[in-house]
Amino acid sequence: MSGEFEQHGIESIPDQDRTATIFDFLRIAWGGSNSLATAVLGAFPIIFGLSFRQGLAAAMLGVTVGALVLAPMAIFGPLTGTNNAVSSSAHFGVVGRIVGSSLSLLTAVAFFSISVWSSGDAVVGAAQRLFDLHPSELAFAAAYAMFALAVLAVSIYGFRLMLLVSKVAVVGSSGLLLLGFYAFHKDFDPGFAGAGLVPGDAQFWPAFIGAALVVLANPISFGAFLGDWTRYLPRNTDQRRLMLASVAAQLLSLVPFTFGLMTTSIIARIAPQYLVQIDYTGGLIAIAPPAFCLPLLLLATLSGMSTGTTSLYGTGLDFSSVFPRLSRPAATLFIGCIACVLIFVGRFVFNVVDAITTFVSLIVVTTTPWMVVMIIGYFVRRGYYLPEAMQVFNRGQEGGPYWFRGGWNVQGMTAWLVSSALALTMVNMPGHFVGWFGHIAGDLDVSLLAALVMPALLYPALLNVFPEPRAVFGPDGPRAVPAIDSAIVPVMVRS
DSSP: OOTOOOOOOOSSOOOGOOOOOOOOOOOOHHHHHHSSHHHHHTTHHHHHHHHHHHHHHHHHHHHHHHHHHHHGGGGGHHHSOOOOHHHHHHOOOOOTTTTHHHHHHHHHHHHHHHHHHHHHHHHHHHHHEEEETOHHHHHHHHHHHHHHHHHHHHHHHHHHHHHHHHHHHHHEEEEEHHHHHHHHHHGTTTTTTTOOOOOTTTTTTHHHHHHHHHHHHHHHHTTTTHHHHHHHTTTTTOOHHHHHHHHHHHTTTHHHHHHHHHHHHHHHOOOOOHHHHOOOOHHHHHHGGGGHHHHHHHHHHHHHHHHHHHHHHHHHHHHHHTTTSSSEEEEEEHHHHHHHHHHHHHHHTOOOHHHHHHHHHHHHHHHHHHHHHHHHHHHHHHTTTGGGGTTTTTEEEEEEEEBBBBBBOOOHHHHHHHHHHHHTOOOTTTTTTTOOTTTTTOOOOOOHHHHHHHHHHHHHHHHHHHHHGGTTTOOOOOOOSSOOOOOOOOOOEEO
């Protein structure tokens, strides 16, 4: 029931409590993307100078590639009964899984911040238009506090209440976005040319790929979170249907992405000064028809709650896995308070909205290799996992099949570290971040290619040169890689 306070943390969910369905998962994953914050990311293809049609193509490419890479990350939750960070113990070690927890923490704080900022600004702006109020710093602070505290309360209460919020938000936000398409259609020109870039121009492909990477950051950002929601699914859940649901949820995010593209093309013609400041929300309010101000206020409220809770809930759960002395509610409260401080400092002391958005795009090149290692690990292990062995670190113990070398799996860690570092050096986002080898392909950003290909080559090579213990592969043995017979360190309490 939605009114029940969630008792479970990162320990494996008992079978009798796994009552969620694939449709429940679809609604949460869809709700996390069906928001004004996603529309903010959808503004970037136009900001980069693309036409509407080019921007739509970049958005479709980014969402499709991201959805396909993300989909396998949904299957770990039903198998292990815990979140993906803890599940990664099988491939990174029971201590090395802090990599996944750290990535999810950074990603969630970034998206939580963007969600609160965009929704808070929209609420204040819409209220200004509706009631002829003069906005003040106090009004913005009050709006941010309202969203942050509401999201924090839902996240602390737990999964069932978050599911209820998602059920309402998915329907409400979808209807309001469709209403938004109608409200803005008179001012919309599908032939909007942007900066007039064409495929033969030297600036076109860097802008196109950069836009696709910003969009792709959205589905990739869910990589560490899918297990937060799928751990409540029965262990015999159909994996193909589950992955299809994950893909469907991301493809549905093309609705807010397209809304962002459409409205940004209008802002570029009517109020271009907002795009110079990278202030999509301000521009949206400026061009909004008076009749859409109330729906915009509702959209900001619903989507802010949906995106914020899916981000912050997973963060608290992951943080409790890094510091086992903290329960899930306590960890959520702690991280939520820190995130709230960052939101206020970022908004009123530093202008870091642009920096946070850039940071989200850089998350792609560090999270993608981690996901690739997990997916390959699943393949070579034939989907065989030992959930109890994943909980050693949380219980103050050491040893077991996933202890490897002092709690670290050197093969998985090496593949992730080398691939992430190399991909970071290849990032090429002029005006934002350019790595040491950012111009290795001219002005093209090939960081995502490196983030996908490097771990796909390096991790299997390491598994062949340095085989893992046979005990981690189960009765059917490994697939496509060798194994060695080695003693497993017995589980004992850490001294």
